[in-house]
Amino acid sequence: MKHPVDVHVGKRIRHRRWMVGMTQQQLAERVGIKFQQIQKYETGMNRVSASRLWDIADALEVPVSFFFEGLDGRSAEQSTNGMPDDLLSDKEALELVRSYYAIPENQRRRLFELARVLSDVA
Template sequence: MAPPKTAATGPDPIDIQVGMQIRARRRSMGSSQSALAEAIGVSFQQVQKYERGANRVSASMMSRIASHLGCRPADLMPTGDGGDAVPLDSAFLSQAGGPELAKAFMSLSPKLRRAIVDLARAMAAAEGS
C-alpha cells in the first residue's frame, strides 16, 4: 500500500493522471474549465485543482464529470497497463491537428482505438530505425 500523501510529496500520481485525463477530454471537446465547472456545480478554480491533481475527484464527482464529458468514469482513470504511455495533455493538444485527432480517436470503438495505437507505435518504431 502506498504511503499517504503529505505536503512534502505533493499530489498522488494517480490523482495527477485522472486530472490529466479530465483536462484532455475537456479540451478535445472544446469545452472551457468554466463550462465544466458550471455543469458539475463547482467553481472553475475547483476544476483547475482537479485537473492538476491537487484535489482528488470523488466517485460522485467523477460520475458528474464523465457525464458532462460524454464518457464513462472508467475512461478518466489511468489504464494501469504498465505501458510507456505518454500523457495526453496540453503539449499534444497544442500541436497542429491535436484536438481534431483526439476528438476523432474518442469517437472510435475500443477495437479501432487499439488498432490506431498499434499502428502509431509501429510507425514510431519504423521512423526511429
C-alpha cells in the same frame, strides 16, 4: 503530496475537456462547482470524489473508466521512438487532433496519406 492516481485522473479530465473544446468554466458550470475546483482536480491538488467524477464523466460524455485508462504506474516520459508515452496529455497533440477532425473528410484522408508518406521518409 499529490497521489499519482489523482494526478493521472486530473490529466484525463483536462485531456477530455480539451478534446471536446470545453473551458474549465464551462465544465464547472455543468458540474455545479467553481472553475477553481476544476483547476485543482486537473493538477491533482484535490482528489475527485466518486460522485463528482461521475458528474464530470457525464458532463464530458465519457464513462468513468475513461479517467483511469493508461494508469499503469509509469511516468509520462519519452518512449524510445521519441514520442511521449502519454501522447494525448500533450496540448499541442490535442490541438492537432482537433484541427485534423475539423478538416473535411476527403481532404483529411489526403492529409493523412501525405503524413504517412512523410513519416516513412524520416
